[in-house]
Amino acid sequence: MSDQRHMRINLNLRGVGFHTAAWRHPDSAPHRVHDLDYYVELVRAAERGLFDSVFLADMMTFPQSGSGQNELAWPLDPFTMLAGVAPHTEHIGLIGTLSTTYNDPYAVARKVAALDQLSGGRAGVNLVTSTGDEVARQFGWDRHTEHELRYERAGEFITVLNALWDAAGEPVEHHGNHFDVSGALDIAGSPQGRPVIVQAGASESGRALAGRFAEAVFAGSSDIPAGALLYDDLKARVVAGGRPSTDLAVLPGVVPYVGSTEAEARRVYGELEELILDDGGNIARLGQELGLDLGAADPDGPVPVDDFPAVEGYQGGVTRLVRLRAWALEEGVSLRRFANTVYRSLGVIHWTPVGTPEQIADELESWFRGGAADGFNVLVPQHTRQLDAFVDQVVPVLQRRGLFRTEYATTTLRDHLGITRPNLARAA
Missing domain, CATH: 3.20.20.30 (Luciferase-like domain)
Structure with a gap:
């Protein structure tokens, strides 16, 4: 073994x-x-x-x-x-x-x-x-x-x-x-x-x-x-x-x-970031995933964590819901940045x-x-x-x-x- x-x-x-x-x-x-x-x-x-x-x-x-x-x-x-x-x-x-x-x-x-x-x-x-x-x-x-x-x-x-x-x-x-x-x-x-x-x-x-x-x-x-x-x-x-x-x-x-160097690693990361097609839809995607209407939310304001659905009765992935809530509270970033970050890595x-x-x-x-x-x-x-x-x-x-x-x-x-x-x- x-x-x-x-x-x-x-x-x-x-x-x-x-x-x-x-x-x-x-x-x-x-x-x-x-x-x-x-x-x-x-x-x-x-x-x-x-x-x-x-x-x-x-x-x-x-x-x-x-x-x-x-x-x-x-x-x-x-x-x-x-x-x-x-x-x-x-x-x-x-x-x-x-x-x-x-x-x-x-x-x-x-x-x-x-x-x-x-x-x-x-x-x-x-x-x-x-x-x-x-x-x-x-x-x-x-x-x-x-x-x-x-x-x-x-x-x-x-x-x-x-x-x-x-x-x-x-x-x-x-x-x-x-x-x-x-x-x-x-x-x-x-x-x-x-x-x-x-x-x-x-x-x-x-x-x-x-x-x-x-x-x-x-x-x-x-x-x-x-x-x-x-x-x-x-x-x-x-x-x-x-x-x-x-x-x-x-x-x-x-x-x-x-x-091979830190600069090269950041270049690799930056290359992929520059290729993102930002259609402005990530906030809407987050709302759709959570069952929320985020259309009236301030993109540059805080993530409305208090509006996230309760675990009880949630039909989506409960583990993911818990992670999203915890991550939003830990990061303290704007709704726009949070939504873009969530979907940068295909939602993981x-x-x-x-x-x-x-x-x-x-x-x-x-x-x-x-x-x-x-x-x-x-x-x-x-x-x-x-x-x-x-x-x-x-x-x-x-x-x-x-x-x-x-x-x-x-x-x-x-x-x-x-x-x-x-x-x-x-x-x-």
């Missing part, structure tokens, strides 16, 4: 990158966002950097023009893409997203187990509860299920997944509040004991779910103190649930801009360091040694230039400091992460 002191590093794959204007940069390839060979190249670059895993998000509704979501950001079905990537890689973990609200646990267990077999035990699944009534209508529902019920269903969903995977082809009988399952998977046993469960929700319900089931969490914190609070809370929940704290890898998101809210490989490594080390991270979920602003910069410049600095592996010593995703195999847990 890998050294527990080493960082875990995941690459968050997304189209041409996480800067909203990356598609306009001459070094980008927006015409290739549905090209399997393009993703093979990106994943092999991450494997060259000895990353633990790559992650493909999913979007269950196609972004409409003016929605603030870039159509070039999203790949095809994550598990279809990852199955295509698998035979072109040897070590790196492959994590895709699936919804517990709009899927059946037996079908998901079978799909993920298939990728796990094809990849020799490198599969993981990021389980989400989805957001919004627009998604619900696509599946024949009038409204999206309320927050607490979604997470109740998700907990039972994961219970069924684990039962099916652990049964190793033997029949499973489950009769609960949300699912009745009677049968066995046609795939017997996982090369890694069981595919890895990943989660990202930071609401109270999301944290509770992570404490019960998650083996990796994609976290979102803008500074070390906030990251350490979340880290300690998640680890405490894991221990309270009877697992060792090391059976959960907490991976905060980071959007790094890397240059993560820490964004700009600097040399040594400066980026310094910040990563500070988070890691400061008790705020077991590693990082890297969201490069632009593929492939910034991915290569991180792999070829930042990773060697981390290796010289003894913070990251210099070779793959394990073959499965679970073992890369240092997570206990379920058969060992049952024998304990």
